[in-house]
Each structure stands twice: as structure tokens, then as C-alpha cells.
Amino acid sequence: MTEQERIEKLEKENQKLQKELDSIRKRGEKKKSVGFWILKKSSTPLIGVKLKKSISNAITEYKLTKTVSVDTVSDVSSNVIWRVTRIGIFAFFMTLVPSLILMFQTKLVMNQNALVGNQNTLIEAERKSSLVFVMDNVLSDLSEELKYKGSSERNISPVLEARIISLSRAMKPYKYNEKGELTEKEISPERGQFLFNLIKSELGDQSRRDILNLSDFNYTDFKNVSLGRGVDLKYVHLNHSDMRYAEMPAINMERSELKETNLLGINLSDANLIRANLTNANLTKAELLSADLTNANLYGANLTKADLTEATLWGTKLDEAILSDVILDNAIVHRKDWITYVSDSLDLKGASSIADRYMLKKQGEKQFILVLRK
Structure with a gap:
């Protein structure tokens, strides 16, 4: 094989490797973009629009001025407190609903047991009253x-x-x-x-x-x-x-x-x-x-x-x-x-x-x- 042929072969292999690297990089970027989109969508209901916006403003302000104003910090803090309180209330109601369902089910079971007990008592009473004959x-x-x-x-x-x-x-x-x-x-x-x-x-x-x-x-x-x-x-x-x-x-x-x-x-x-x-x-x-x-x-x-x-x-x-x-x-x-x-x-x-x-x-x-x- 001549020197020219070896060079051409190496160039073809290089092009092939470059295509594979490009394909891997595109897949990684796609995954990154999907993960970012999921994180973005999930963070909005969890963090909240106002809290997210206040954090974004604080970051932007820091990039521009290398400092954060008192109003910006106050805005972020108030939104954090509001969001934590809101999530706490939501969690409270989320835990309250299963508790109420459990209490209702317990009451139904107790009523059912009482009815079964009364039924057994009445059956026993009927058996004993048969001695009348x-x-x-x-x-x-x-x-x-x-x-x-x-x-x-x-x-x-x-x-x-x-x-x-x-x-x-x-x-x-x-x-x-x-x-x-x-x-x-x-x-x-x-x-x-x-x-x-x-x-x-x-x-x-x-x-x-x-x-x-x-x-x-x-x-x-x-x-x-x-x-x-x-x-x-x-x-x-x-x-x-x-x-x-x-x-x-x-x-x-x-x-x-x-x-x-x-x-x-x-x-x-x-x-x-x-x-x-x-x-x-x-x-x-x-x-x-x-x-x-x-x-x-x-x-x-x-x-x-x-x-x-x-x-x-x-x-x-x-x-x-x-x-x-x-x-x-x-x-x-x-x-x-x-x-x-x-x-x-x-x-x-x-x-x-x-x-x-x-x-x-x-x-x-x-x-x-x-x-x-x-």
C-alpha cells in the first residue's frame, strides 16, 4: 500500500470517528435539554413563579453589579417563607385526607362489628328461646x-x-x-x-x-x-x-x-x-x-x-x-x-x-x- 493510500484511509477513519463523536455529543445535548426541561417544569409548581423570578433577578443583579441589594434579598426571603408555608399547608391537607379516610373506614368497621355482634346475640337468643317448645x-x-x-x-x-x-x-x-x-x-x-x-x-x-x-x-x-x-x-x-x-x-x-x-x-x-x-x-x-x-x-x-x-x-x-x-x-x-x-x-x-x-x-x-x- 502506497503512502497516499494510507493517508486516504486514515482520513476516512477520521471522518467516521468525527461523525460518531458528533452523534454522541448531540445525544448528550438532547438528554441535557430534556432533563433541563423536566427540571424547569417540575420546579415551577414546587418553587413557584414568584420565588423563581425573584431568584433569577438576584442572580442577574449579582452578575451585573457583583452585589445584591437589600430589596432583592428581602424579596427572595419573603417568597421563600411564603412558598414553604404554602407547601406546609398543602402537605397538611395531603396527610389529613388519608387520616379522614382511615377514620371513616374504622367507624364503618366498628359499626359492622356491632351489627355482627347484635346478629350473633339475636341468633343465640332465638336458639335459647327454642326451649319454649x-x-x-x-x-x-x-x-x-x-x-x-x-x-x-x-x-x-x-x-x-x-x-x-x-x-x-x-x-x-x-x-x-x-x-x-x-x-x-x-x-x-x-x-x-x-x-x-x-x-x-x-x-x-x-x-x-x-x-x-x-x-x-x-x-x-x-x-x-x-x-x-x-x-x-x-x-x-x-x-x-x-x-x-x-x-x-x-x-x-x-x-x-x-x-x-x-x-x-x-x-x-x-x-x-x-x-x-x-x-x-x-x-x-x-x-x-x-x-x-x-x-x-x-x-x-x-x-x-x-x-x-x-x-x-x-x-x-x-x-x-x-x-x-x-x-x-x-x-x-x-x-x-x-x-x-x-x-x-x-x-x-x-x-x-x-x-x-x-x-x-x-x-x-x-x-x-x-x-x-x-
Whole structure:
């Protein structure tokens, strides 16, 4: 290859390399221009037109005069503060919206859980109320067994007694829908119906004692029930029951269990409540005229405005009881210092007014009567 040919070849390779360099440079300039355009477009909403303009003026002024005036610096500073504040408010609202959505979703979930809980409660209530059909069968057998028995011989077979006792225990309390709302506490209306039917069946003494002693009638809905006079419910278990405004005059509830039972406005006049357990019972406005509460336990009971006229309170336990506006005309007690005992020693609420209204009069050995002061 001659010298001339080598020179021509090198010139061709040089031209080729120059074209490649030009192509690379153009691509770089294009990328730079695209990046600048993106930066320019994105910086405008982020920085703001006014802030961008003030910065540009400051740079131009510095290039021309090698210094920046106070007004220019002030303009840049005010625009920076304005922009930062504006971005902060925008960020606040941007974070507020998801928080509000989350709160709304949480509320929806809570409402849904409440609805599911109510639905489950109602399903459980429906299941438990199905025991009414079993109760109908038991009561039908009870009626058949008592059909040919006279008034003096109404005891039933041990097998039927066992069925009655088992059914009372199977009727568990629950919350149910009453007037469009769930009841506040669990209670069993079926137990109330069952007990009422048993009372009206007028069972013999032995069967009645066996059933009431072993059955479970706690948490019974027994409000507004009228039983008439002289019903025998000795040994009955009615703890935590609702017996508001029930009519039970002269009832025998000796040694009965009535702990935390709601007895608001109940009529227990002439009732036998000897050794009854009325711990924390609500006896507000209860009628207890001539009721026998000998050795009964009224620890923590609320006797506000209860009428205990001529009632027997011999040995009655009254620790922590409430005696506000209680009526004690001619009530019988077991100690001559009973008034000071309940007001000073026990320090019962409402007991201080008893001393102002009543005085003690001896009626017999270890027996005293409360009489109104003249």
C-alpha cells in the first residue's frame, strides 16, 4: 500500500470517528435539554413563579453589579417563607385526607362489628328461646300427671321433677330485643314463664320444695307479675333477677336467694323473708309493710323510700345499706340502741334523719319498736 493510500484511509477513519463523536455529543445535548426541561417544569409548581423570578433577578443583579441589594434579598426571603408555608399547608391537607379516610373506614368497621355482634346475640337468643317448645311439653306432662290428683295430693313423680329441674338450668339468660333495642343485661324471660306456670300448678309441698331447692331461676325476668296472696317460694333462687313492680303479698320466701335482684316498687307486704339473702338488692319504693325480715341479709341493699311500716327487723343485717327516706313506723328491732347503731356505728346513708323522726319504745325482752316522735 502506497503512502497516499494510507493517508486516504486514515482520513476516512477520521471522518467516521468525527461523525460518531458528533452523534454522541448531540445525544448528550438532547438528554441535557430534556432533563433541563423536566427540571424547569417540575420546579415551577414546587418553587413557584414568584420565588423563581425573584431568584433569577438576584442572580442577574449579582452578575451585573457583583452585589445584591437589600430589596432583592428581602424579596427572595419573603417568597421563600411564603412558598414553604404554602407547601406546609398543602402537605397538611395531603396527610389529613388519608387520616379522614382511615377514620371513616374504622367507624364503618366498628359499626359492622356491632351489627355482627347484635346478629350473633339475636341468633343465640332465638336458639335459647327454642326451649319454649320443650317447656310446653314438660308443662303438658305436668298437667296430665296432676289431672286426676286431688288438692291434698299434688306431688309429682321424681322423673318429672328431674325434667323440670334440668329445664330450668338449661334456660340460660341472654340479651334479647325489647322495644327495638337489646336489653342491658342478660336475663331469661323463659325462666319467668316457666316459674309462673309452676306456681299456678299448685304443686304439693314435697315436690315444690324439691324443685325450688334444686332449680336455677337466677336471672329471671319476673317483672310486673301478679301472684296473688300466700304463694310459697321458700328456698327459691332468684339472684340477679328483674322483679320490678311485681305483686307478691304474703309470699313465703324464707331462705330465698335474691342477691342483686331488682325489686323496685315490688309489693312484699306481709311477706316471710326470714333469713332471705337480699345482698345489694334494689328495694327502692318497695312495699314491705308487716314483712318479716328476721335475720335477713340486706347488706348493701337500697331501701330508699321503702315502706317498712310494722316490719320485723330483728337481727337484720344492714351493713352498707341505704336508708334514705325509709318509712319505719312501728317497725320492730332487736336492740335499744338501734337508731344510734345504724347512724353512728354503721354510718348508713339516710340513717341520720331516722333519729329526728323516730324514737325507740320497749315492747318486750330484747324487742323494741320504732315510733314517730310527737
